[in-house]
Amino acid sequence: MPHVRRADHCFMLKFEEAEAACRAYEDLGLRVFFAPMLNDDAVLYENYVPVALDAEERNAQGQGGGLGPEGRWRTTSGPSNEAKCQANLALWEECAEKLHDPANGVNIVVGPVSLFSCSEQLLRGATDIRRKYKLNGHIHVLESRAQRLEAARRFKAHDGSAVRFLDSTGFLHVPSTTTSLAHCCWLEEAEMQLIAQRGAAIVHNPATRETGKATFAGTSSRRSLWPLGLMVLCPQMVRT
Numbered sequence: 001m002p003h004v005r006r007a008d009h010c011f012m013l014k015f016e017e018a019e020a021a022c023r024a025y026e027d028l029g030l031r032v033f034f035a036p037m038l039n040d041d042a043v044l045y046e047n048y049v050p051v052a053l054d055a056e057e058r059n060a061q062g063q064g065g066g067l068g069p070e071g072r073w074r075t076t077s078g079p080s081n082e083a084k085c086q087a088n089l090a091l092w093e094e095c096a097e098k099l100h101d102p103a104n105g106v107n108i109v110v111g112p113v114s115l116f117s118c119s120e121q122l123l124r125g126a127t128d129i130r131r132k133y134k135l136n137g138h139i140h141v142l143e144s145r146a147q148r149l150e151a152a153r154r155f156k157a158h159d160g161s162a163v164r165f166l167d168s169t170g171f172l173h174v175p176s177t178t179t180s181l182a183h184c185c186w187l188e189e190a191e192m193q194l195i196a197q198r199g200a201a202i203v204h205n206p207a208t209r210e211t212g213k214a215t216f217a218g219t220s221s222r223r224s225l226w227p228l229g230l231m232v233l234c235p236q237m238v239r240t
Helices: 015-028 055-060 082-098 120-133 145-154 162-168 189-198 222-228
Strands: 004-011 030-038 106-108 137-141 179-183 201-203 231-233
Touching: 004 015, 004 137, 015 030, 015 082, 015 106, 030 082, 030 137, 082 106, 082 120, 120 137, 137 162, 145 162, 162 189
Parallel strands: 004 030, 030 106, 137 179, 179 201, 201 231
Antiparallel strands: none
């Protein structure tokens, strides 16, 4: 029985890649919590990059450098892909059925990449799979100020809160499982309290995937999280 533990939020496209990774962990004698990192953006990771709040003004001034056609700045979020959504849900379920083997050290975790590159349909489907197989969940949340601003733009129906939106999908709390949230550098206090109420854990990693660098700016630090009774994990053994 392996005793060294490792968590891995791992990008992949097909089951064979997940199978090979899990077998490698077994061969190394590592106990792994393995989260296939999936999204359903029609254009891969397009929505991981926030929409500029002044996009229309930039386009009117002829400023290039955007991700839209001919370098124009996007004024709305990109669409999701229904076929990709269903394929990813099927992939998580196949991993759960064929690879989830806690007794031998392999724990499959359902791991949408982020709130911005996953449709509500994908997040709700991910929640259903977690409930069915009693699987833990992992997702990136508010790792940069740009994502904080994007949440205010995109989740107006949830008071501009990424965490409230995630809670509305059911993903934040699935009974008999643990939900871990990577980064969480730009939480508001009400969001911290909601995470604590739902019993979720924070993997407080100040390094953002957008820049690849650590940034210790933000509205939430470890010292601000601990007094609220939040479970705060160190990232040294957690690849996010």
